[in-house]
Amino acid sequence: MSSIASKTYETVPACRVAFLGLGVMGFPMAGHLAKAGHSVTVYNRSPAKAQAWVAEFGGAAQATPREAAAGADIVFSCVGNDDDLRSITLGADGAFAGMAPGAVLVDHTTASADVARELYAAAKNLGLAFVDAPVSGGQAGAQNGMLTVMCGGDAAAFEKVQPAAMAFSRAFTLLGASGAGQLTKMVNQICIAGLVQALAEAIAFGQKAGLNMPQVLDVIGKGAAQSWQLDNRGKTMVADQFDFGFAVDWMRKDLGLVLDEAKRNGSRLPVTALVDQFYADVQAMGGHRLDTSSLIKRLR
Template sequence: MPNQISTVAFIGLGVMGYPMAGHLARAGLSVRVYNRTGARAESWSAEYGGSCHATPAEAAEGADLVLVCVGNDDDVRQVTLEEQGALSGMQAGSLLVDHTTASADLAEQLDAACREQGIGFIDAPVSGGQQGAENGVLTIMCGGTPADFARTEPILSHYARAVSLMGPAGSGQLTKMVNQICIAGLVQGLAEGLHFAEQAGLDQQRVIEVISQGAAGSWQMENRHKTMIADEYEHGFAVNWMRKDLGICLEQARRLQARLPVTALVDQFYGDVQVMGGGRWDTSSLLRRLRTLGRG
């Protein structure tokens, strides 16, 4: 197969995958899609003009590059390795890229399975959320060979502002774990700061306007403080998904003998939010937990 990539398959059209695949279609690539809920694939095809298919294998047939963006390790295995999975429809010389936030072990397993078939593999979890996917400004952390990355990077750049190779297979997932570890502590710190300001009778908005200009500033502060102050959480990256990600982080940390006390604690706090019925709330809902405890 020539190095030029013209036909891609996109498997998984959730809140992230749907707009990501759309950017590829707009860029002039021939896009073949599969989604577990077929109606969503049909809707995507009607909007962007690509073709929708009944199985991952069918979508992958003839594709130079297959991209996967689903929920967790088991979902990835189902759409790639099982019968009618993408690998059964891919040809030697093609590439598989997994955008799912999953375990490093799975990345290494997929890399080995791909190598057996002469297929390249990149684990490429993303950061930036639904808004980043829609606006085409995701950050993508990749693991794989330099050669496979060089072929893949121009395609990923259609929906990312930063695409970086971090090392061999699994390195992208390990980097995404660092990302989630840092976010967990930041969001809890922001929630505590806003809660403290509220209890102290301060104007929370004015407080943020002042401290965001200094060392306390962060993406979370800039993009989430208004909805946090308004106690609105029906948006953004769901608590259920964050707990999935933090579970991966904590399991990997045990293997590496890395100490993550704050991450483990915040994971428990997200468990409290789930008990409150907030599994689908944005991760910034940690503030609602504090407000609820304060009224208790």
Template sequence: MAKVAFLGLGVMGGPMAGHLAKAGHDVVVYNRTGAKAEAWVGTHGGGAAPTPREAAAGREIVFACVGNDDDLRGITLGDDGAFAGMEAGATFVDHTTASAEVARALAHVAGKAGLGFVDAPVSGGQAGAENAALTVMCGGEEAAYASAEPVIRAYAKACRLMGPVGAGQLTKMVNQIAIAGVVQGLSEAIHFARRAELDVEAVLDVISKGAAGSWQMENRGKTMNAQKFDFGFAVDWMRKDLDIVLSEARRNGARLPVAALVDQFYAEVQAMGGNRWDTSSLIARLER
């Protein structure tokens, strides 16, 4: 069992840290809102710290799952940042969906302090975090990954090293590009079936058995048809992710017309008040 810290106890980080505690690891948590950290300790045990630096002190592995690049810099750098509290030989594992650029920059800082760094964004959403069924895409050096992978398994159904630092974030971008196109296609399919006065659930049941089948169809088809979106991965977060994707595409020259279009469709959903709706709410702009 390892001495670990977990920074960020949102809808993803809270359950992930909980699985670490359940697996028997010695867990210290930090959250920007201290009351949430204390509540987590009340449920799972372990300890809470008032700063990332204090949470990271003496820990073998420090995990983080926060909102964006700036949040990540805020918990790692400076006098109260996690890097200042970590000892040489420890490893920092970042589960935030962030840019490959910030991953490389932080890995450079960590390396100068003798720390390992793994960028390890996840896929599977809140349900995946709660059910220990996340897919984890990692970038970093072999040694750093090897130290973290057995511990990550507490909340992952799949975990793989994709290449050097940044490769995890780039793989997550590929994931989001694929999801954006699939959800838009599924939205149009359900919208068409409704207009054609078909039994939508029967249609989804039969076509899910063939080449049109997907995770989105199996897990979101019925709720999309019922116009239920008060769960899952929020539109605001998907737009944040797609902004990262499109910025990286401008750097590497990738052409992403569908991703760019779907990003604008999500902007329309936000204008409808759907900021916190699940990403499957793309269908709402077709049904209004």
């Protein structure tokens, strides 16, 4: 059984692409590129995952980011954090060392705006281009090829990569100069943190009040309280199910980036800072890998 859902792909010229990082997001994203007809070479820190990808989708695997990136028109990446991103792009075995002038690296890691600008400058010095392009939509969005992608960088580089990137996207949008994609993802995470905490409090309150919460969610979901979180996580929160979606550990990493950026730009984020501490409580309860909707566990 395929790890990706079927999708109708737009007809675009086939490219030689590389994909670096085959985690829960990168594995299906790279799969959609292959299914769309692109020639894909992959790299993963643990080679077994790269070999499993090749067994499912074809293409080729290489032992280093540099080798994977050699000859690629576009290099996509999706890794864990700023340091992981530097490790696959910079240095003798990094992707930049293998890319030909004019090639573009599109990074889907949720990272800092600072590292995006750093790598943009490093790429430009080498005659390359860099686009920061964090995603929203979670593992399901990656598997369905329906991610929302927020981009920062030069318009020419963005336009070069957008047709291929639509293989795994429903929206792929340029939002400004280098770093704008990462800053937009921070806005996204601020919204989600507040929404999930409000939903957790509402469900806990309704359960204490003796209401039929699945029925209540059906009703309020047709009004002004409707949100993606309510539609997709409300009833599973009622049922105490948290074994899917975006992990608490990942959300804390993202909120750390948000709060660091807020210190730099002078933003006041009292609710976001509070919810970050609530997620720390969930981690202390052993919920590191639970879905972010597990915030409600603190209230029970």
